[in-house]
Amino acid sequence: MEITLSTREAAAAIGRSVRTAQRWAATGKLTAVKQGGRWQITVAADVEGYKPFQLDKARQLIEDGGIAASVRRPGIWTAVSSDGTTTYLVHAARCSCPAGQRDRQCYHRAAVALLQSARTAA
Numbered sequence: 801m802e803i804t805l806s807t808r809e810a811a812a813a814i815g816r817s818v819r820t821a822q823r824w825a826a827t828g829k830l831t832a833v834k835q836g837g838r839w840q841i842t843v844a845a846d847v848e849g850y851k852p853f854q855l856d857k858a859r860q861l862i863e864d865g866g867i868a869a870s871v872r873r874p875g876i877w878t879a880v881s882s883d884g885t886t887t888y889l890v891h892a893a894r895c896s897c898p899a900g901q902r903d904r905q906c907y908h909r910a911a912v913a914l915l916q917s918a919r920t921a922a
């Protein structure tokens with residue numbers, strides 16, 4: 801499924817500045833089109849099965865800087881809970897949040913899918 805990201809979202813996903821995301825969009829390093837003066841960056845993300853509101857929450861989590869790659873454990877991400885009181889360990893296929901423990905697709909895993917596809921694209 802193709803997902804369109806703003807430069808701000810893409811910058812957060814690839815761990816670079818907004819300026820870098822804009823430059824990579826302009827030079828074609830990221831697949832992007834300019835619409836109304838703003839870059840729309842397209843990435844192919846494996847987010848089948850997620851509901852639109854989950855993708856919105858995932859994008860908000862990324863944009864807020866609420867999810868970060870683990871330095872010590874490749875493929876593992878740390879996400880801040882929506883109320884900010886706890887953190888969860890997230891993998892593309894598993895999450896330690898309450899929904900994840902019930903084997904449900906949570907928006908943390910959607911965020912990881914978006915982040916990993918944006919990094920692959922960059």
Ligand SMILES: [Zn+2]
Pocket residue numbers: 888890895896897898899900906907908909
């Ligand atoms: Zn989760």
